[in-house]
Amino acid sequence: MESDKVVERIYLLVIVTLISVLQNVFFAQKVEKECKTATSSTCRVSCANRNCMDTYPTFLAVMWCAGLCLSQAPAAFAGIIYLMVRQKYFVGYLGQTSQSTPGYLFGKRIIFFLSLMCIVGIFNYLLWRYFGSDYQEHVQTITSAASALLLIP
Amino acid sequence: MESDKVVERIYLLVIVTLISVLQNVFFAQKVEKECKTATSSTCRVSCANRNCMDTYPTFLAVMWCAGLCLSQAPAAFAGIIYLMVRQKYFVGYLGQTSQSTPGYLFGKRIIFFLSLMCIVGIFNYLLWRYFGSDYQEHVQTITSAASALLLIP
Amino acid sequence: MESDKVVERIYLLVIVTLISVLQNVFFAQKVEKECKTATSSTCRVSCANRNCMDTYPTFLAVMWCAGLCLSQAPAAFAGIIYLMVRQKYFVGYLGQTSQSTPGYLFGKRIIFFLSLMCIVGIFNYLLWRYFGSDYQEHVQTITSAASALLLIP
Numbered sequence: 001m002e003s004d005k006v007v008e009r010i011y012l013l014v015i016v017t018l019i020s021v022l023q024n025v026f027f028a029q030k031v032e033k034e035c036k037t038a039t040s041s042t043c044r045v046s047c048a049n050r051n052c053m054d055t056y057p058t059f060l061a062v063m064w065c066a067g068l069c070l071s072q073a074p075a076a077f078a079g080i081i082y083l084m085v086r087q088k089y090f091v092g093y094l095g096q097t098s099q100s101t102p103g104y105l106f107g108k109r110i111i112f113f114l115s116l117m118c119i120v121g122i123f124n125y126l127l128w129r130y131f132g133s134d135y136q137e138h139v140q141t142i143t144s145a146a147s148a149l150l151l152i153p
Numbered sequence: 154m155e156s157d158k159v160v161e162r163i164y165l166l167v168i169v170t171l172i173s174v175l176q177n178v179f180f181a182q183k184v185e186k187e188c189k190t191a192t193s194s195t196c197r198v199s200c201a202n203r204n205c206m207d208t209y210p211t212f213l214a215v216m217w218c219a220g221l222c223l224s225q226a227p228a229a230f231a232g233i234i235y236l237m238v239r240q241k242y243f244v245g246y247l248g249q250t251s252q253s254t255p256g257y258l259f260g261k262r263i264i265f266f267l268s269l270m271c272i273v274g275i276f277n278y279l280l281w282r283y284f285g286s287d288y289q290e291h292v293q294t295i296t297s298a299a300s301a302l303l304l305i306p
Numbered sequence: 307m308e309s310d311k312v313v314e315r316i317y318l319l320v321i322v323t324l325i326s327v328l329q330n331v332f333f334a335q336k337v338e339k340e341c342k343t344a345t346s347s348t349c350r351v352s353c354a355n356r357n358c359m360d361t362y363p364t365f366l367a368v369m370w371c372a373g374l375c376l377s378q379a380p381a382a383f384a385g386i387i388y389l390m391v392r393q394k395y396f397v398g399y400l401g402q403t404s405q406s407t408p409g410y411l412f413g414k415r416i417i418f419f420l421s422l423m424c425i426v427g428i429f430n431y432l433l434w435r436y437f438g439s440d441y442q443e444h445v446q447t448i449t450s451a452a453s454a455l456l457l458i459p
Contacts, residue, residue, distance in 0.1 A: 006162070007222055007278040009312070014218045014271055021268060024211050028258050050207075054356075057210045057363045058330050065320045069313055105334050115327060118320055125313040159315070160375055160431040167371045167424055174421060177364050181411050203360075210363045 012076035013067045017060065020083055027052060027090060048093035051106075052086055059107070062114040069121030071140040074147035075114060081150050082110045113150060117143060165229035166220045170213065173236055180205060180243060201246035204259075205239055212260070215267040222274030224293040227300035228267060234303050235263045266303060270296060318382035319373045323366065326389055333358060333396060354399035357412075358392055365413070368420040375427030377446040380453035381420060387456050388416045419456060423449060 027049050034045045059082060067075035089106045120139060128134050180202050187198045212235060220228035242259045273292060281287050333355050340351045365388060373381035395412045426445055434440050 007274060008282075010221065011275045011278060014222055014275060017214050017218055018268055018271055021211050021215055021264065024208075025258075025261070025264070028208075032258060053207045053210075054359045055330075055334075057359075057366060058327050060210060060214055061323050061366055062327055065323055068316065069320055105331075105338065108331070111327065111331070115324055118324055121313060122317045122320060125317060129314075160427060161435075163371075163374065164428045164431060167375055167428060170367050170371055171421055171424055174364050174368055174417065177361075178411075178414070178417070181361075185411065206360045206363075213363060213367055 009072060010067065012072045013064060013079070016063065016076045016079040016083070019080070020056070020060070023083055023087065024053075024056070030090075030094075044093050045090075048090050052090060055105075055107075059111065062111055062118065066114040066117035066121070070117045070124070071143055074140075074143045075117060077147050078110050078114055078117075078150055082107045085110065110150060113147070162225060163220065165225045166217060166232070169216065169229045169232040169236070172233070173209070173213070176236055176240065177206075177209070183243075183247075197246050198243075201243050205243060208258075208260070212264065215264055215271065219267040219270035219274070223270045223277070224296055227293075227296045228270060230300050231263050231267055231270075231303055235260045238263065263303060266300070315378060316373065318378045319370060319385070322369065322382045322385040322389070325386070326362070326366070329389055329393065330359075330362070336396075336400075350399050351396075354396050358396060361411075361413070365417065368417055368424065372420040372423035372427070376423045376430070377449055380446075380449045381423060383453050384416050384420055384423075384456055388413045391416065416456060419453070 031046050031049045059079075063075055063079045063082075066078070085107045120143070124136055124139050128136070184199050184202045212232075216228055216232045216235075219231070238260045273296070277289055277292050281289070337352050337355045365385075369381055369385045369388075372384075391413045426449070430442055430445050434442070
């Protein structure tokens with residue numbers, strides 16, 4: 001079964017992607033419900049949705065690159081934490097209008113961690129190609145351990 | 154020829170992606186043409202384009218996941234239908250200002266079908282891994298048949 | 307090492323993706339800084355960022371398809387040039403308010419080149435599959451040479 005080798009390498013990433021799609025649909029329905037009566041300038045939820053959607057392709061691209069280059073389990077774990085941060089960010093906009101809103105960017109630490117995973121993965125590949133030394137297993141273990149650090153608030 | 158094995162698994166998805174890119178460029182040029190004179194608040198086409206662009210990454214992610222996890226032909230077929238729905242949605246915004254506009258979301262049924270394909274694909278992989286039973290061929294046949302149901306309006 | 311075969315085929319694309327993510331974060335921080343005091347209607351940087359983000363998924367999809375279908379080096383090269391064009395476009399919005407702003411679309415030539423690469427790659431695959439003739443090496447050489455034409459302003 002040729003095709004299952006592909007699925008084996010990506011199934012955790014696919015699951016996180018599906019959860020993020022579910023969240024997108026939830027956000028969109030929230031916007032549709034809340035912004036029907038209000039004008040667009042006063043609708044804060046629409047703004048939160050826009051900010052989330054602006055960073056969504058960036059997040060997807062980095063998560064998939066990290067998962068393919070190094071190891072899918074820590075990448076999917078970081079993805080799950082990103083989705084939780086995003087949920088919290090969106091809910092922060094649902095409160096009182098007088099309340100201060102969260103900033104434009106969120107989840108910078110997770111994007112940074114995933115980018116680092118990509119760089120380590122490519123570096124590891126180049127080391128293996130030009131020097132023949134293979135640290136992949138060690139690197140994967142360290143990455144899995146390091147991903148737990150993302151849980152620190 | 155190593156690389157053609159990759160192309161074999163994705164070429165239908167690539168074709169649908171290219172068509173969607175063509176459609177994006179068409180939308181963008183329509184916006185550039187229509188909204189040059191009007192102010193941004195009255196330009197309904199710009200709003201339609203924004204809604205289409207907001208859901209574009211979601212669509213791409215789900216289509217590719219479904220195509221990689223299960224089978225590319227039904228995924229590409231669903232993608233084509235999604236693009237047709239999107240075209241109809243966009244054209245619906247081009248009409249009279251007094252006319253009621255379509256809602257914020259569209260193509261929910263197709264996104265749902267593609268998500269289901271992903272879940273079935275992963276479930277099938279896990280069944281094969283832990284129980285050794287392989288239903289991939291049956292599942293692919295059923296999916297191809299089920300994708301025809303999307304044609305029902 | 308099974309997984310390094312995957313990395314070998316995509317590592318240039320991953321590097322370009324990482325650079326684009328870095329650029330996205332730079333854009334977002336510029337928007338956060340510039341638009342804090344101004345109202346959203348007068349904030350031209352926010353508009354530039356929105357236009358860039360609208361076309362970002364399109365760019366990513368086409369670059370990855372071109373890289374997977376044909377050859378990653380010319381695709382990554384075209385990606386780098388696209389990022390430079392985008393930087394110039396964004397900086398063009400940072401100038402005086404009286405100055406005329408660049409249009410809605412940018413980098414059309416590069417998107418067109420990448421789409422052409424996808425089509426050539428698929429065509430080449432179909433030729434190989436149905437006629438057994440293999441021109442992949444020739445096509446890759448021609449594409450690498452043609453990508454240099456993108457440097458012409």
